[in-house]
Amino acid sequence: MKTLSILTITVLLSTSVIAAPKAAPSASPPAKPAVSSNLFEAADCVVPETKIDKLVGEKLSKLGIKPAICSDEVFLRRVYLDVTGTLPTAAEARDFLQDKGKNKRAVLVNRLLDTLEYADFWAMKWSDILRVKAEFPVNLWPNAAQAYHHWIKISLRDNKPYDKFVREMLVSNGSNFRVGPVNFYRAVQSKTPEGLAASAALAFMGTRVDTWKDKEALPGMSVFFSQVSYKPTREWKEEIVFWDPDKEYNDAVKAAEQAAAAAAAEQAAAIAAAKAASKTATNVSAKATTNAVPKQAANVVAQAATNAVAAKPAIIVPKVAIFPDGTKLKTLPPDQDPREIFADWLITPKNPWFTKSIVNRMWSWLMGRGIIHEPDDIRPDNPPSNPKLLAYLQEEFIASKYDMKHLFRLILNSRTYQSSSIVPKSKELAKIEANFGFYPLRRLDAEVLIDAINQFTGTSDLYTSAIPEPFTFIPENKPAVALPDGSISSSFLELFGKPARATGQENERVSKFMATQKMHLLNSGHIQRKLETSPKLRSLIKARTVKNKDTSKDILEEIYLSVLSRFPTADEVKNAHAYAKSGIVKGNDVWIDIVWALLNSDEFLYRH
Template structure:
């Protein structure tokens, strides 16, 4: 009983120094406490956001954001500290925590260009392709069997193509066009699985999926005639079985029974913007639609992807929600959105150009501590919003800091259920391969392609699992990396420094070191007890569980 009380007091002390609970909408706020160096030769002075100078515009993004905030009378948050930035940009760009050494090196680096240098480095990391393939697999419904129609072989091929396209930085317009116009085997031409991964093969269902994914529009809310006109472009897709189990040839068939002839499609089909389609005899209507869609003047295509990426990096779209673009849902900053659209078009749809613009802005570097409680502050990006880590990112982070692995399973009898021990969750190809942890923490079901399928809202079950489950406790007590940290030579100050850098990507404050030292004395210097309980306390802090 005394041990339990000591642990709870220890946890409360750590929480008190790093958190202020009951933030906006039930989310915790990180406290703005003064942080001083714990060890002169290793821990630099970490300036809190409250003492930093006013934010200045670093690029055009900042000019648009700061101008809008000034118009609204909303002060922007201060710039975040270096330890906040490295953790934030690692999680946002590669879905991975920085190692203790990476965090230490960046924090101690005095170079003027270290932020932009780090961004370039992360954009070339292997994990960049893994993480963004995961996000695109949510939208493209990369998942075996019910209610999605993909066979496991096709899922693996589809995910591999998505990841390779991201790794090679395939221009976004080409990426989309290949998904829409490709024909061939679902095993050998992975792009055709875009159509196979839609729950219904009806043209209207395909049109709705295309509109949602590449236009950010919920076409089910359109007038019936408008949806029917768009659906006609997909009315001559056929699915032909082969001699191989579950293989299908997806292609255009101008003679498809019951479909409009190519000539009548030209006469009756209208693009979603109201212009009439022009087709030559025998031309695949998908190609005509794709060329219309990816044209720079298209009113939805560029706007959709720019808004989605902004939302993924900054927690909220310039148009909110990012997959609900409509006339009565205007952007919070039209000038900013128009600028980003123009930049992406000028860069020939190089998405990394867009990442660089956003990540190198001071808007992205704003602290997560707002300077005002005005509701418009969040919608106009006056601060970086707190967001709980995605399920895959969180379990990967836990495995990384503890040196443990995770077990996965699938309800589908497939040959890819066996996952190597070192496999990271963000690199899982198939949405049907999962774990109880991933399901509990809101992993996307990949059924519809809606952003809302992923649920990052905290729940009581999640908190209890992190606080009191044997699953997490085993990782802490038996994990190879944490065991090595606790067995390393050094005093309690050095142990605290190692654990804080490993778990929170920062040096501990003097106050936090004193808490660890006092807790050590109360446990007669038992380093193992102190290390296990310290890891448990830090893992259960909002500073670990949230992007900030």
């Protein structure tokens, strides 16, 4: 059977190639520019102008720019990748492209925001920011990473209001295995009050404490996190995170006791050494020393005990808690978890960081760049490129009661989001870029890239974790985007820049091409095997092969819809035929090489 179908294809391709030159003059487009405007840009404005576009337009018109709108083909692929981290299937692509509905882009946006892939994809993004990883350099442990990831994913799936999402983390108590959000207090390399404060500032205020000029600010903020306590249970690696109002006192006592014990041990060791030395001595004075030793040792131990008691601080002088805006809180109320006080301060429409940080992040996730850039580096000397736009997004977000899908929808339906990715010719390119004059190209993230390849080939990858735990078992067809724990990985993901989840900074994920990555895509056994064994490619070819009929165009069309989410152009059809005719490869290998070429094309590798 197999050989038969391969033979048929060869025959079909070669017969069609013979016909190709005749068809070529009429089918091929007249000139190159037509390709760019037809394929990548829409002929007329199919998208209504929104408030966002007015605010962006004010800036761009000063730069002499009026962006073109992207084509349906580009929009389809862009919105799938940006909202769900997946590609449309061939059928979905065909349906959308052939849909004549005027509102079809907005309809698609609504549909994608309600998919489960949406939750998976954004859970991955949040897991980068919140460092969801079993081991190294943060150490959550597999079951805790799973619990945390699950909580994040469910929150996103249910579109939990963002203020509630953050508050649940900030004021959480309980077991790391059972209460997902408590792991916010564990996913740090330093579980000190300052470490926790720095983590909260980065995640929810979009600001890096290292850039804070006021050196009192971090210690002041950390007071709100000074009563977070941890204790183990009898279950292996389980840890309870809880509010301990007496933590400072308890810690001071513990430290004093430890110091005293260490001092006593040191002295006892010194005496023991003296004793050992005197044993070998023969003279009288040494013997006298020997006799004195036990007494001395006893004294030392007694003294150490007294020291320990004395070291217990009678009163802890409360530190002054300072909100990051400089407001001081002289005393912490004894009956309230200070984290709640901090959350009450942070999570209000008036807070200068909270809403700004999240809307700016969400904008940057879709637009490839923050209005304040980088999105987690908010500071006075890093102003927004468009303050009115930022303010508008905040108003909308607050008015919608912190509805993340609402904000996404608002941006996705704008002409700004749907602008062309063709860079305008201008000397002020940097300014145009900072003011969102075009949609910037971005290489697919490691996870999205391998999932896309697996989707259209119908193959899968193996993901493993070095931490031996039953929770790290991964079903075969799990997409990389949905991996719940940063410790679960593959060599492909490592090579293509899956972040280490060490810092929680967005720039940890580097999606820039390196030669070694290109080598892998162009020439690895890993990718080649996928193409050779692809059940999808095989069945696609088989299903469309009809005796005595040239179906090669149908097959090519289906491949294009699966890989690039569009129909092939006449030029591309011609090139494919020419390649088949060249005779360098035969049979199925022709199709393999065509898919290989599309997989290695920039159109596939970049969000555009």
